[in-house]
Amino acid sequence: MLSGFFFYLFSAMVVASAFMVITARNPVHGVLFLILAFFNSAGLFLLLGAEFLAMILVIVYVGAVAVLFLFVVMMLDVDFAELRAGFIKYLPFGATVGIILLIELIMVLGGWAISPELKSTVAAPFKAAPNITNTEAIGRILYTDYVYFFELAGLILLVAMIGAIVLTLRQKEGVLRQDISAQVARTPATSIEVKPVKPGAGL
């Protein structure tokens, strides 16, 4: 009963905030609504018993991706009014994609309604050992059976990072940078010049 209540609460919030993402006039508000949608989807995952996915969603999507969006929206001068201008022009195309998706959903759900025995062909959910959270279950195989894949994926990400730095980082000339050791190493002899000043004459 209570989980039913939370399910409808979370899903209503996801739908409402997803709607706000595409309708909000201020793009910053749009991104904030996106974050709200992510949080509510995480709630839905929790209700399904997939707490690991819920955590990942919050950490990766809210913590990294959405914040990155926020930076992009705030730092880059994107003219959103101009982007929206083509809305009517792209409407037929978008509507076609939407209708195709709707038909596919109806076919999937309708298939279950028409022949209920189809449900039994869907693979049964994997039953984890009791008293083990699914985070622990994933951790147990990720760092044992799949440690090779895990480490290799780490190397691939490292290569991607090196590549991004090699191809884009430029040492700009003429930019003032703080050099703490140079500042500390300054002595009166190198930074102060004593000039004899005659009284009343100025410099």
Next chain:
Amino acid sequence: MSVLMQYAPLLPEIVLAVGTLVLLLVGAFSSNRSSVTVTWLSLILMVITAGLIIYQSSETVEMFNKTLIIDSYGRFIKILILIGSGVALFMSIDQLRQSQILKFEYAILVLFATLGMLLMVSANDLISLYLGLELQSLALYVVAAFRRDSVRSSEAGLKYFVLGALSSGMLLYGASLIYGFTGSTTFPQIAAVLQESGTNLGLIFGLVFLISGLAFKISAVPFHMWTPDVYEGAPTPVTAFFAAVPKIAAMALFVRVALTAFPSITSDWQQIVVFISIASMGLGAFAAIGQTNIKRLMAYSSIGHMGFALVGLAAGSVDGAKGVIIYLAIYLAMTLGTFACILAMNRSEGLVENIDDLAGLSQNNLPMAFLLAMLLFSLAGIPPLAGFFAKFYVFLAAIKADLYALAVIGVLASVVGAYYYLRIIKVMFFDPPAEPFEPMSGRLKLVLGVSGLFVLLFVVSPAPLVTAAEIAAKALFL
């Protein structure tokens, strides 16, 4: 201690990976002048890795739940890859400096690409195949665009990246279909399921996509279109590396996948391999004729050579696999030697890459002209040079497997292909001399000399290479 001992067969790769990370730190925390030091240390690291591979015991070990296999086949190919990467890096240090891309990251990325290649020829599972391939490709995309201020180099990198991502997508789609229809990702298990239950349409569909992805990596027709542009756009030292090493690794992977995961449905993949083999040989022979840029010409030449190597795979037998392995070894020697000459095409204004620049080379630098002519004769497959034997073993395997048409078309394609190699020789020996090149560096002379000796003397004692290739090929059929 005993827990760690189970990782002992992977020691060469672990040493290479850890060493690369250490060199990355060395490069990152030292001044800009450390590039040369890091490059030399990378070479030493490759030599150590190769030594560890050579001194491994010759048994077959499966690791990490059978997702990785260490066997004689893998060891042979790994040695070839390390020789290729090492020599490509060794001979191009001067040219890297000249094209202002001698940064320590270059050596690091080459090391990562090499690591990816070593792991991918050991792949015994669709996931480890993909991860190894991707580690290799990602490093190669960056290396192709390494001269970032040059539009052509950036274009080459971008083109390679976009098309490479497309091919990875196809490969993954095929892999997921194969997993879906066999219920396993490891090659022996896939083979066992196919042996038991036979094939079906969904699996063939997946197989076609998987082969398309792999064909892209070896640049076989119809997935070759990136090759000439990338080879021409990338800096010449990078092109030398591209032409020699990743091709070998991807071809070796292709052979392993076809022969260990799908041995019971040979007739299904054989027709695909026959088609891409004929198409590659044909395109390699005809499209190279009109080229004026020697790097573009070498790109078409490498497409053709991959077509010839695929003839051996199409046979699907121990002899065929042996033929492919010998072909790859000889191809490596010929390509490195030829690129040593291309890297020596160096005038005061920089590296030049037109065939016309070679005009009258025989009068300016007879030894270089002679050796390059010999390597080109070998690439064309003229006996008694090594290139002839490479083709001989794959065609022999094809004939034993009753693929007469394929063998005949292959021979005809190699006759057509001989024309454009001979044209370069004509330009070198009979055209009025152009402005001479700068003197060749000692390292290039060494590489060119060794490769020339190999090509010339292979006929005297082919036994060591052929025996080693036979042992390696048999490991695939256990």
